[in-house]
Amino acid sequence: MADQAKLPDQAQPAPQVQEPDTTKSEQPTATETAPAPEPVTEPAPTAVASATEAAAPAAPEPAAAPAETTTAPAPEPTKSEAQAEPEKKDEPSKPEYFMKTPALEQLFDKLPTILSNAGHEEMWGVPLKHDAADIPTINVLIKFLRANAGDLKAAEDQLSKALIWRKENDPIALADASKCSYDAAKFGGLGYLTTYEREGKGDLIVTWNIYGAVKKFDETFGDVAEFIKWRAALMELAVQELKLDQATSVIDYDGEDPYQMVQVHDYLNVSFFRMNPNVKAATKKTIDVFSTAYxxxxxxxxxxxxxxxxGWMFALMKVFVNQNTARKFHPISNGANLAKEFPAGLAEKFPKAYGGSAADLEGFARTPALKEVKKEEPKEEHKEEPKEEQKAE
Structure with missing residues (x-):
């Protein structure tokens, strides 16, 4: 027992604690993987060593270093960036035809103002809309832009004038047989419309102006306003056949336009050396109106x-029209050669007088409505017999 009591006071060597191998117990860094520690065989601890270890406070465990491979959170967008981002995502892309022809988009942007100032929204049967997806509207704008060689201001002015003219003259009504008809004595046989079917290219629309059929130039062309109405009626019938309001594809600004017609002017038996002044006035007015409105x-x-x-006549006409229109003029001295200007299958459908094998235009072609107008014969003035007194005098 005494020996046991003295045991704590005896100077005993401190228990040898094996120094840990720092190369093995060192905490692994974030980018390295700590190797598994080698097994160490230690003697069983004595009671004193156990007590000492129990009395020693437990060493705090070192905090694990954060892994360097962790992705840092993205900085929060600022308020202005957060507001701008949805706008970029929701912004609709421009139609290809606006990107290809910037002047077309600019004319389209001016359309509401043009329509408001003109007080009219219809062009060639197309209700013009400020809708970039409305193909008939876009095609109308392309035509006015092409007619002015891409000049935005000129196209805007011409479109405005054309709308005002249609508002004042109502050409759709002029072509409506239930609303308007024309003097057969003045305009009978003077103009026709034919439609020829073509495979893969749509219908070919042809208007025929037979000036050799005029019986009395002073009557037919004397009233210029009346002649313009009749001529516009014939033009509107042809425009209706083009079906611009049913267009499903946008015209290629630099390519072929499928919404166009052919015109034939026949001057058989017409004298050019003694041009009637009424004919000159009507011709000039027709060119002026049609170059603006059509x-x-x-x-x-x-x-x-x-x-x-x-040739001087065509030189005169070219003065009043733009170069793009003038290049479409083709004089032919013999009318029978006209069919040769068209494909064989189509040429056969032309009247015989123009090189085809079909009947004359009077037999099948359309024309504005005509009516017989009875002219009042001038009344003879009734002269009263003089009285007896007057006879005597």
């Missing part, structure tokens, strides 16, 4: 049965 609707214009020496 741009880019003409594909080709053929002047048939015209003497070759009458």
């Amino acid at each position: 741009p880019e609707l003409l594909r080709e214009k053929f002047f048939v049965n015209v003497p070759a020496i009458m």
Whole structure:
């Protein structure tokens, strides 16, 4: 027992604690993987060593270093960036035809103002809309832009004038047989419309102006306003056949335009050397009105049965129209050669007088409504017999 009591006071060597191998117990860094510690065989601790270890406070465990491979959170967007981001995502892309032709988009942006100032929204049967997806509207704008060689201001002015003219004259009503008809004595046989089917290219629309059929030039062309109404009625019938309001594809600004017609002017038996002044006035007014109100609707214009020496007439016409229209003029001295200007399958459908094998235009072609107008014969003045007194005098 005494020995046991003295045991704590005896100077005993401190228990040897094996120094840990720092190369093995060192905490692994974030980018390195700590190797597994090698097994160490230690002697069983004595009671004193156990007591000492129990009395020693437990060493705090070192905090694990954060892994360097952790991705840092993205900084929160600022208020301005957060507001701008949805706008970029929701912004609709421009139609290809606006990107290809910037002037077209600019004319489209001006459309509401143009329509408001003109007080009219219809063009060639198309209700113009400020809708970039409305193909008929876009095609109308392309025609006015092409007619002015891409000049935005000129196209805007012409579109405004054309809308005002349609508002004042109502050409759709002029072509409506239930609303308007024209003097058969003045305009009978003077103009026709034919439609020819073509495979893969749509219908070919042709208007025929037979000036050789005029019986009395002073009557037909004397009233210029009446002649313009009749001529506009014929044009509107052809425009209706183009079906611009049913267009499903946008015209290629630099390509072919499928919404155009052919015009034939026949001058058989018409004297150019003694041009009637009424004819000159009506011709000039027609060119002025049609070049403004019907741009880019003409594909080709053929002047048939015209003497070759009458080149001055075409030079005069080119003064009043733009170069794009003038290049479409084709004079032909012999009307029978007209069919040769078209594919064989189509040429056969033309009247015989123009090189085809079909009947004359009077037999099947359309024309504005005509009516017989009875002219009042001038009344004879009734002279009273003088009285007896007057006789005597």
